[in-house]
Amino acid sequence: MKTSQETAAAVERLYDTYPFPPEPLLDEPPPGYNWRWNWRAAYSFCTGQTPQREEIRIIDAGCGTGVGTEYLVHLNPQASVVGIDISAGALKVAQERCRRSGADRVEFHHLSLYDVDQIEGQFDLINCVGVLHHLPDPIRGIQSIAKKLAPGGLFHIFVYAELGRWEIQLMQQAIALLQGQNQGDYQDGVKVGRQLFEALPENNRIVKRDRERWALENHQDECFADMYVHPQEIDYNIETLFELIDAAGLEFLGFSNPRYWQKERLFGKNPELMARSEGLSERQLYRLIELLDPELTHYEFFLTRPPLKRVDWSEDNDLLAAIPERHPCMTGWPSKSLFDYDYQLVKLSDEEFKFLEACDQNGSSPEDSSQTQTVAEIIKHVNFDLDGVRSLLQRQLIMLNIDR
Ligand SMILES: C[S@@+](CC[C@H](N)C(=O)[O-])C[C@H]1O[C@@H](n2cnc3c(N)ncnc32)[C@H](O)[C@@H]1O
Missing domain, CATH: 3.40.50.150 (Vaccinia Virus protein VP39)
Known part of the structure; x- marks a missing residue:
């Protein structure tokens, strides 16, 4: 030890x-x-x-x-x-x-x-x-x-x-066994690991998992060592x-x-299972999800560290008074087809697109409050409702400010 x-x-x-x-x-x-x-x-x-x-x-x-x-x-x-x-x-x-x-x-x-x-x-x-x-x-x-x-x-x-690193753990232990006294010589560890991947049968589970999930990253020795020859991992x-x-x-x-962490993607099509899962605590639900998707x-x-004020925007009046701005992390704007904060493809409706265009006016002169428009002001001339605004926020396509 x-x-x-x-x-x-x-x-x-x-x-x-x-x-x-x-x-x-x-x-x-x-x-x-x-x-x-x-x-x-x-x-x-x-x-x-x-x-x-x-x-x-x-x-x-x-x-x-x-x-x-x-x-x-x-x-x-x-x-x-x-x-x-x-x-x-x-x-x-x-x-x-x-x-x-x-x-x-x-x-x-x-x-x-x-x-x-x-x-x-x-x-x-x-x-x-x-x-x-x-x-x-x-x-x-x-x-x-x-x-x-x-x-x-x-x-x-x-x-x-x-759960998703099981094969990595096995390979780490196998390399360590074969290295014996040489453990701690990381170049030797990479050499042994690469030889093992060459030698193992094509359909070996560790080889298959590496090829499917990690092979792109592991071309470089730095990545291979970080994954398979690490002296300490929990x-x-x-x-x-x-x-x-x-x-x-x-x-x-x-x-x-x-x-x-959305249970809907796993068993959303079965209302009875969804109802049963309602009784679980937050942590039990997380456990259920990882058990069902062990990738x-x-x-x-x-x-x-509290206090941290959170706003859920359920009050219409608060939302109407908020200043919206387009989310800073998106690729492809201005277009109705773009990549969101998580690089997922998003298709905007005409109204969503117009609302985001109006938000940009706020972002362009944040110091000049006469130029900034609240949600209420924007939806006067863009055909959009508050649930639409909530949806844009929930999908991280806009951000909201109360106090500017
Ligand atoms: C896998 S790398 C991650 C580097 C970086 N955070 C990233 O994600 O790109 C782990 C880093 O943690 C550093 N590290 C390990 N133990 C540490 C410790 N006790 N204090 C500070 N850094 C440590 C290592 O030296 C190494 O650079």
Whole structure:
């Protein structure tokens, strides 16, 4: 058995050898978006309204080679960003990545999550993607970083799920057995792993799963090592996930891949099953969904430190007085056929399109309140109703502001 320090040192060595992720460095901002890294979009998703402040502090905890960090800087033009990681090798790439694309509102620290209290102050947005499951003590890690979350802030987390990673776990153990004394030599681990994939029969379950789900990513040794030669990985199920969340002492706001968690897509065509599932608690329902769709390879979700005001827009008068704006994360606008915040194809009706066009007038001069129109003002001249507005909000095609 390795001690906690030995495990952390082994993880550091892995990422010094194979900095992750190995995305190419660009001389311009990275393409597209990930709405979870856009403070206004993430805040709107979690609360139903846009945030009051945009001059915020963000920390990317376990930033790796800075792919997410770079987006966090570019997608949040008024934010200051901090990246921390235990791998000096990964940090070096992160620094160079941000320098090359002009992401200059960022500083990096060679620091463990456990020691994040060495950084002063609190953060409005914490991003911790693909990190906690590699810690020898994830509960200690989440508790350290949770202390840095400002009241009303958002904490975005991504950790592995065990159900869809079963074959990966088997391969990790097989490689370790064959490596024997060489465990910890990650280049040797990649070599053994690649030889195994070559040697195993075509219809072997591990080979089939790798080919179907992972082969595109695993061409690069950095990705192969991260997946199959990792010295420390804890995979979660709903029960152990909520033990981790509860230990953080924060409030669960919801999963950031909500489509997966819709029971309708699994048994919506059977009203009796839908009715039976009404009796389940929220966590039992999540468990039911993952049991029925065990493809799940990770959990991604938001936590907050209360108080965090949420608006459900059920009151017509509140909705009529709101200032709408078009969602910042969409591709293909202006067109009635576009990709939404999650890069899913959306077809807009004529009325929805006109409403979004009117919203754009608000976005174009946010400082000039004489130019901004409320929902009530817009629907006077666009043939649209409040349920239509609610639907646009629910599909993250608009965001709403109360107080501008
Ligand atoms: C799979 S990579 C994820 C990188 C990045 N967050 C991303 O999603 O692109 C995991 C990163 O966590 C870092 N890490 C692991 N344990 C850590 C710890 N205790 N404190 C800080 N970083 C850690 C590793 O060095 C590695 O760079």
